[in-house]
Amino acid sequence: MADTIPILRIEHMTKRYADKEVLKDASLSIDKGELKVLIGPSGGGKSTLLQCINFLIKPDRGRIWLDGREIVRTKGKDLYEYRQKVGMIFQDFNLFDHLTALNNVQIGLVRVKGMHGSEAKERAVRELERVGLRDYMDQYPAELSGGQKQRVSIARALAMDPEIMLLDEPTSALDPELISEVLDVIRALRADGMTMIMSTHQIGFASELADELLFLEDGIIAETGPPAKILYAAESARTREFCSKITELYGSSST
Amino acid sequence: MRDLLLFQPDVVSALARGLWVSIQLIIPSSLFGIVIGVFVGAMRVYGNTAVKKIGDAYVLIFRGFPLVVQLFIWYFGLPYIGIYLTPFVAAVIGFSLCSGAYHSEYVRGAFLSVKTGQMLAAQALGFSRIKTILFVTLPQAFRRALPGCGNEIIYLIKYSSLAYMITCIELTGEGKIIASDTFRYTEAFMVIGAVYLVLTSAAAWMLRRLENRLHIPGFEQYG
Numbered sequence: 001m002a003d004t005i006p007i008l009r010i011e012h013m014t015k016r017y018a019d020k021e022v023l024k025d026a027s028l029s030i031d032k033g034e035l036k037v038l039i040g041p042s043g044g045g046k047s048t049l050l051q052c053i054n055f056l057i058k059p060d061r062g063r064i065w066l067d068g069r070e071i072v073r074t075k076g077k078d079l080y081e082y083r084q085k086v087g088m089i090f091q092d093f094n095l096f097d098h099l100t101a102l103n104n105v106q107i108g109l110v111r112v113k114g115m116h117g118s119e120a121k122e123r124a125v126r127e128l129e130r131v132g133l134r135d136y137m138d139q140y141p142a143e144l145s146g147g148q149k150q151r152v153s154i155a156r157a158l159a160m161d162p163e164i165m166l167l168d169e170p171t172s173a174l175d176p177e178l179i180s181e182v183l184d185v186i187r188a189l190r191a192d193g194m195t196m197i198m199s200t201h202q203i204g205f206a207s208e209l210a211d212e213l214l215f216l217e218d219g220i221i222a223e224t225g226p227p228a229k230i231l232y233a234a235e236s237a238r239t240r241e242f243c244s245k246i247t248e249l250y251g252s253s254s255t
Numbered sequence: 256m257r258d259l260l261l262f263q264p265d266v267v268s269a270l271a272r273g274l275w276v277s278i279q280l281i282i283p284s285s286l287f288g289i290v291i292g293v294f295v296g297a298m299r300v301y302g303n304t305a306v307k308k309i310g311d312a313y314v315l316i317f318r319g320f321p322l323v324v325q326l327f328i329w330y331f332g333l334p335y336i337g338i339y340l341t342p343f344v345a346a347v348i349g350f351s352l353c354s355g356a357y358h359s360e361y362v363r364g365a366f367l368s369v370k371t372g373q374m375l376a377a378q379a380l381g382f383s384r385i386k387t388i389l390f391v392t393l394p395q396a397f398r399r400a401l402p403g404c405g406n407e408i409i410y411l412i413k414y415s416s417l418a419y420m421i422t423c424i425e426l427t428g429e430g431k432i433i434a435s436d437t438f439r440y441t442e443a444f445m446v447i448g449a450v451y452l453v454l455t456s457a458a459a460w461m462l463r464r465l466e467n468r469l470h471i472p473g474f475e476q477y478g
Contacts, residue, residue, distance in 0.1 A: 056375055076383075084381040094376035097369075097473050098395045108380040111390050142473025153376070160380060 005068040007032045007195050008086075008164050013052050013062030015219075022048045023059070024219040030164070030197060035190050037206040038199035039230075040216035041242065046199035047091075049216065050166045053197070054086045055079060066163065084112060087157030087165040091172050093149040095141040101128060101152045102137035105159050113160070127155040131185050147178030151185055158189075165189070167198035203246045207231055215239045260442050266433055273429030274450060280346055280415045280425055281454075285408045287351035292358020292404065293393070299359065300366040301388055310359065317356035323417055325349045330421040342423035346415075354411050361403030365396035398474050405462035409455050416451070426450060 006029035015023040023045045030036050038046045051057040053064065055074050064071045071082055095104050105127050109120035128134050131151040141149055150170055157165060170186065171179040183205050189196065190209055200206055206213060207227040215223040215230060223230060223239045231247065234240045260266050299310035317325065330345040340348070369392045377387040419428030427447060434443035 051375075054379055056378060080381040080383055083379055086379075088376075088379035090372060090376060090379075092370075092372050094370070094372035096373055096376070096391055096395075098398065098471055107390060108382070111386055112381040140472040142471075156376075156380070 004031060006030055006065075007067060008053070008197075009065040010053060011063045013049065013059050013064075015048055015052055015057060015059050022219050023052060026062075026216075026219070026221050028197075028214065028221065028224075030195060032195055033193045034211045035196045035198065035209055036212045036214060037210040037227075038197065038214050038216050039201070039203065039206065039242070039246065040222075044217045045219040046216050047168050048219070050088070050168045050197065050199060053166055054083050054088055056088070080112065084108075084160045085163045087160060087162030089150070089153055089157060089165065089167040089170045091169040093141075093146070093153045093173070095149055095153055095156075097141050100138050100140055101133060101144065101148075101155075104141070104152055105156045108156065108160050123159055124155070127159045128152070130158065130188075131155045132181075145178060146174045147181045150174065150182045154182075154185055154189075164195040164197070167196060167200075169199050169201070171200065171202055201246055201250050203231070203243070203250050215242065217242070260433065260437065260439060261446055269429045269433060270426070270446070270450065273424065273426035276343075276418075276423065276425040276428075277415055277454070280343070280350065280418055280423070281412055284347050284350035284354060284415065285411055287347070288354030288358055288407070288411065289404060291351060291355025292362050292407075293397070295355060295359035296362025296366060296396075296400075297388060297393070299363050301384070314356045314359055317352050318360075322349065322353050322414055323420055325353060326417060326421050342418070342421050345421055346418040346423045350411060350415060350418075353414075354407060357407045357410075358400075358404050361400040361407065362396060364403075365398075365400035366392055368399055369395045395474070398469050398471065401462070401466055401469070405459070405466075408462065409458055412454050412458055413451060 009029035011027045013023055013026040014021070026045070026049055028036065038049065040046055048057060052059040052062065058074070066082065066085060071078075073079070074082075095101075096107065099107060102121070102124055105124035106120045109115040109123055110117060113120075115123070125134065125137065128137050131154055133148060133151055133155065136144060136148060136152075139148075141152075144152065154170075167186065171182050174182065179202070183202065186196070186198070186205075187209060198206075210227050212224060213227050213230040214221050215234070215236075217238065223234055223236055225234075230239060231243050234243060295310045295313060298306050299314075302310065326346060326349040329340060329349045330342060333340060333345075373391055373395075374387055377391045378384075382391070415425065416427035418425050419431065422428075424432070430443050430447035434440045437443065
């Protein structure tokens, strides 16, 4: 397996808003089953990078390959099909407020994949079971806790059979005691071999599970490497400074 | 007692006839109005600049012209360019377009109140823009707009009385005929007013039931 193609590769991704370049020439590639974690200060470009990967933000420049095939057309049907293969988890969950947990998971299967109601329901129930929320399938988002909402949103993304998942600070909007239930789900996904790119401040979790950390600041991927290196032996002083601060804050809350 | 207008058979049958015409005006006008309002509201929120401008212009004109003037244009004006509408059709068109302009304001506000994150989430799942609006934002916006739109329907019930100005003899029109035949204006119009009160109360009751039926936790309406 020496020459496997990366499942996702991006090159020279650049995004500029008016007078500020929020993403500068970012490149990365990830193999099947890997977990890469983006760390760095807020406003450093982590969200922009993740949202450029599925074109929720249109990058000014940059190329993307999924499974070795370049994504050329970023419009219409081709775009919708590509996005189904790239699951996305948001900091604020973004559940559909008018739908029950079950229907949140089901709606993509029915409206995007064109699946039949009963088949879609079966699948949705299975995905909710996977995140431990089978008993909550008839609840509306307003009736769920933050941790439960985030788990529903993970089930919703999984139902589409993504090849890779992008997680944009999935625990940042959660109360401290709800973080672990979401991290547990992500840990289980990792064990199942899901490929993931995740931005987070949960440095303990990242150092335990990530194959690689990417330190992103001012729109630049400043340093890349295995967790042990980035956290304890980073080359740049700035990376070391950030990592020591964040380890102090979040280091112990990995479980 | 027997002398009261309300107890005279020909008066009652005239009122019933008028009421029937009113109902025939109100129901299609309110339905078309809602459809136009949702459509224009969506155009004004999700359309490109040109589409937004068209929507804004529509609202500006149909909310800005007095309704009577609009009805006169539909009924008396259009024949000059060779279009002849019956009084009934002219009234339904006039009411629907005016009502739609008001509805679109409520619907627009309701669309704007749906958190943008949900649109992103839908797009990330592979929803097209149209599907996102249809299945994610519209069901939420409709619920939020309902109290305002209900208010507009109540208005519509009352301004449907303007139809008699273009010779579509509905409830108010019949009332006016009775009044001028009998010279008992106060009595005739009190009765007419009471019938409208019954209509608006029934509409308010039905709208409240619809609101309750569509109720979802997290979408509580206040006030």
